[in-house]
Amino acid sequence: MSQTILSVVLEVEPQSAGPLSVLIENLKGDEEAVRSPTSGELYGRLKEGVPSLHFLSMSVFHDPHYDPIFVIEANFDGPPGPFWAQMEATIGADLRLMLRCCKRPADSDGPLYDAVTKGAFEGGVSRYPLAAYFEARTLRPSVFHQGNRGLNRDRIEREGKLFLATRYELAQPNPNIPNPYRSMTAQQIHQNLRATLLTPFPWLGTSEPARISRAERVTDLGWLLGFVFLALVCLSIPGFVLAPITSTGRFFILFAVAIVVLSFLLWRMRAPLTGKGAPARSGGLDTDSLSSKNNITSLANPKGLAIWIVVFVAIYFVLASLIGSIIATLLANVSWSHVVWPTVRAVLLGLVSVIFSLLAIALWLRWLERRDSSQDAPPVNESMLREMARREDRTPQNHMGSVVLVKPGVLRMALFRAGHLGLGLLLRVVATDGYLGSMRTVHFAHWAFVNNGSRLMFFSNFDHSWDSYLDDFIEKAHGGLTLAWGSGVGFPPTRFLVLDGASHGRQFKNWARHSMAVSRFWFTAYKDYTVDQIERHVRIADGLRKIALTPKEADAWAKDL
Numbered sequence: 291m292s293q294t295i296l297s298v299v300l301e302v303e304p305q306s307a308g309p310l311s312v313l314i315e316n317l318k319g320d321e322e323a324v325r326s327p328t329s330g331e332l333y334g335r336l337k338e339g340v341p342s343l344h345f346l347s348m349s350v351f352h353d354p355h356y357d358p359i360f361v362i363e364a365n366f367d368g369p370p371g372p373f374w375a376q377m378e379a380t381i382g383a384d385l386r387l388m389l390r391c392c393k394r395p396a397d398s399d400g401p402l403y404d405a406v407t408k409g410a411f412e413g414g415v416s417r418y419p420l421a422a423y424f425e426a427r428t429l430r431p432s433v434f435h436q437g438n439r440g441l442n443r444d445r446i447e448r449e450g451k452l453f454l455a456t457r458y459e460l461a462q463p464n465p466n467i468p469n470p471y472r473s474m475t476a477q478q479i480h481q482n483l484r485a486t487l488l489t490p491f492p493w494l495g496t497s498e499p500a501r502i503s504r505a506e507r508v509t510d511l512g513w514l515l516g517f518v519f520l521a522l523v524c525l526s527i528p529g530f531v532l533a534p535i536t537s538t539g540r541f542f543i544l545f546a547v548a549i550v551v552l553s554f555l556l557w558r559m560r561a562p563l564t565g566k567g568a569p570a571r572s573g574g575l576d577t578d579s580l581s582s583k584n585n586i587t588s589l590a591n592p593k594g595l596a597i598w599i600v601v602f603v604a605i606y607f608v609l610a611s612l613i614g615s616i617i618a619t620l621l622a623n624v625s626w627s628h629v630v631w632p633t634v635r636a637v638l639l640g641l642v643s644v645i646f647s648l649l650a651i652a653l654w655l656r657w658l659e660r661r662d663s664s665q666d667a668p669p670v671n672e673s674m675l676r677e678m679a680r681r682e683d684r685t686p687q688n689h690m691g692s693v694v695l696v697k698p699g700v701l702r703m704a705l706f707r708a709g710h711l712g713l714g715l716l717l718r719v720v721a722t723d724g725y726l727g728s729m730r731t732v733h734f735a736h737w738a739f740v741n742n743g744s745r746l747m748f749f750s751n752f753d754h755s756w757d758s759y760l761d762d763f764i765e766k767a768h769g770g771l772t773l774a775w776g777s778g779v780g781f782p783p784t785r786f787l788v789l790d791g792a793s794h795g796r797q798f799k800n801w802a803r804h805s806m807a808v809s810r811f812w813f814t815a816y817k818d819y820t821v822d823q824i825e826r827h828v829r830i831a832d833g834l835r836k837i838a839l840t841p842k843e844a845d846a847w848a849k850d851l
Contacts, residue, residue: 293344293442294370295434295736297747298362298427306391307350307358313391314348314810317384332381336813339380342367344443345734345751348388348811349691356741360392361691362424363749365734367442370428374421382420389423399426429747431736432710433774435717437821438724438733440501441828446816449827452491456830456851459486476844479851484834494834502722510718515602517715521708522606525647526640533636541639545646552649559656566664566783568793603641610637652786654701662697665780666797668804677808683755685817687733690756692748692805693740694778703743705787706777710737713773729762730822737774746778753820760799768792778805826850 302310317332336343345365352358366373378385386407394403405418438446460483462469471479488494532541562568611634618629682688696706717726726732735750752759763771772791776784780801782794792798816824833839833847 293365293367293436293439294373295365295431295436295734296363296370297429297431297736297738297749298424299429299738299740299747300360300389300392300427302350302358302360302392304357307352310358310360310388310391311350311810313384313388314350317348317381317811333813335380337815340366340373340376342373342376342443343813344815345689346811346813347689347691347749347809349807349809351691351693351807353693353695355695356745357393359693359740360388361693361747361749363691365436365751367444370425371421374424375419377424378420385420386416389420395427399423402426429738429740431714431738432707433714433717434734434736435721435726435732436734437726438824438828439722441724441824443815445498446819446824446827448491448493449831450816450819450824452487452494452831452834453827455487455490456483456834459483460851475841476848477839477841479848480833480839480844484837487834494831497835498832507719507722510715514712514715514719517712518602519606519609521712522603522641522644523610525644526610526637527643528646529638529640529643530636532643533639534632538635538639542642545642548646549649552646552653556649556653556656559653559660560785562783562785562790563660566790568782568790607637607641610640651701651705655705655787656785658699658702659784659786662783663780664783664797665801665804668780668800670800670804674808675803678806681809681812685814686753686820687751687814687817688754688756688759689751689809689812689814690749690759691807691809692802693807694746694748694775694780694805696739696744696746697777697779702777707739707743709773709787713770724825724828725821727767729766731759731762731820733821746775748775751814753822757799760802761795764792764795764798771798780804 336346340346343364343366345363347361347363349361349363350358351361364373389403390407392403394400402423406416406420406423408416460469460471460479462471471482474482484494529541532544536544611630614633614637615626615630618624618633619626622629696703721727726735731753733751733753735752736748738747739745740747750759768791769788772781772784772793773788775781776787776791778801782791782797782801784791819827829847829850833843833850839847
């Protein structure tokens with residue numbers, strides 16, 4: 291079953307922000323729920339009433355640059371319609387009270403707001419369904435990652451119970467009976483455990499569907515290749531424009547002069563400004579866990595990457611020439627032979643001009659980056675920090691939410707949007723094993739643009755402490771983190787969109803804390819499970835589903851016990 295990540299962002303009347311925060315706090319139901327973010331009567335109701343829900347948070351963000359915003363962030367199985375219907379059945383009355391603290395939308399959703407907050411009252415409560423309004427105000431993420439991808443909540447919980455049963459069986463708690471498992475081989479342990487557990491867990495006799503279907507993998511790869519294809523088309527525009535009006539020789543002379551000039555200017559501007567260089571080496575997402583560097587076809591292998599680039603460029607050249615010739619034939623109403631060779635020439639010159647386009651964009655971007663301001667020690671509300679600390683580290687899992695302003699400018703926004711789209715498509719292709727590269731702590735994470743792209747919102751559900759979580763990102767994926775967050779106002783100094791930035795560990799953490807808000811309400815359906823533990827449960831269950839294992843398979847399987 292597919293998983294959905296979304297956020298509902300609602301503007302709040304400034305005078306209603308305080309009462310709204312109180313309503314969210316009161317939703318927990320008792321003081322114990324306030325102290326521990328996974329206890330209380332409401333959590334039981336949500337767990338039973340919304341069986342598809344993995345994580346849910348509610349936060350109110352305050353900032354002097356804009357009115358407060360109320361954000362509901364959710365990660366769940368299946369489409370939004372049934373999810374919102376289940377949410378309404380479980381906490382619909384509370385949600386309607388919260389909505390009355392929010393502003394009436396000035397767009398076409400205004401009548402929907404009136405219907406769900408006022409409408410036809412019976413006993414003081416509107417009967418108009420909430421789902422339509424929440425779906426209308428939903429923001430889909432610009433970049434997202436799903437940890438333990440392909441596992442619905444039911445499977446995660448079933449396999450967690452199976453793991454506890456294996457622990458109990460292997461422990462043999464009766465001290466008067468010798469533990470027979472101590473003298474067994476891995477194969478024998480597998481056979482005995484399976485025979486014992488098959489009755490209480492009959493689903494072990496059936497095979498689970500593939501976590502990620504072949505069709506989904508092909509679709510994800512197709513979207514990524516389509517994005518790269520369109521990017522090449524956009525970068526080839528200078529060549530397309532010059533091809534009809536200049537000779538090939540003159541084009542290459544102009545191209546060579548432009549490349550030399552741009553390369554010289556970039557070389558002069560390549561270094562960071564004094565005192566703004568990153569203390570650590572900058573890089574991208576660690577791909578060691580994605581594929582072997584010794585594999586000639588691996589993207590982590592420079593030779594493999596070069597092979598893929600050559601193959602893709604060749605395919606692009608053929609497809610672009612074919613598509614261009616068809617379009618030219620239809621528009622000019624002439625025979626194929628009259629347009630095919632001019633089109634092939636234009637595509638070839640366009641490919642050559644990609645280098646010029648990349649250098650020109652990099653120079654423009656670097657010029658902007660050298661003029662950016664950054665926050666070394668942004669102001670942080672100490673009472674809010676204490677409130678965050680009080681709610682963190684109650685379980686192995688934690689949660690964070692952040693909203694930042696986005697730097698203005700046409701180039702910055704175009705690169706920011708394209709970077710998010712490309713990064714999101716890349717993650718769908720490479721992060722298929724339950725983890726984010728070599729990082730094993732992220733359950734769900736996503737970025738989304740708010741208010742027509744003027745603000746960027748980030749939410750994450752992760753394992754262990756907030757500091758260790760960001761340290762993991764800074765160490766292993768600072769390039770991707772800088773690409774996703776680097777156009778935020780006050781972000782540590784960047785170079786060429788992906789360098790430095792998040793590598794400034796202390797500055798980045800200060801900036802992130804400054805942008806965060808207290809998670810007034812947070813729900814997790816399986817509070818004791820880390821990402822790594824869930825994958826361990828999967829491996830144990832997959833082994834027990836098999837009737838027999840080879841000695842090598844049994845030895846590898848038994849290590850997870």
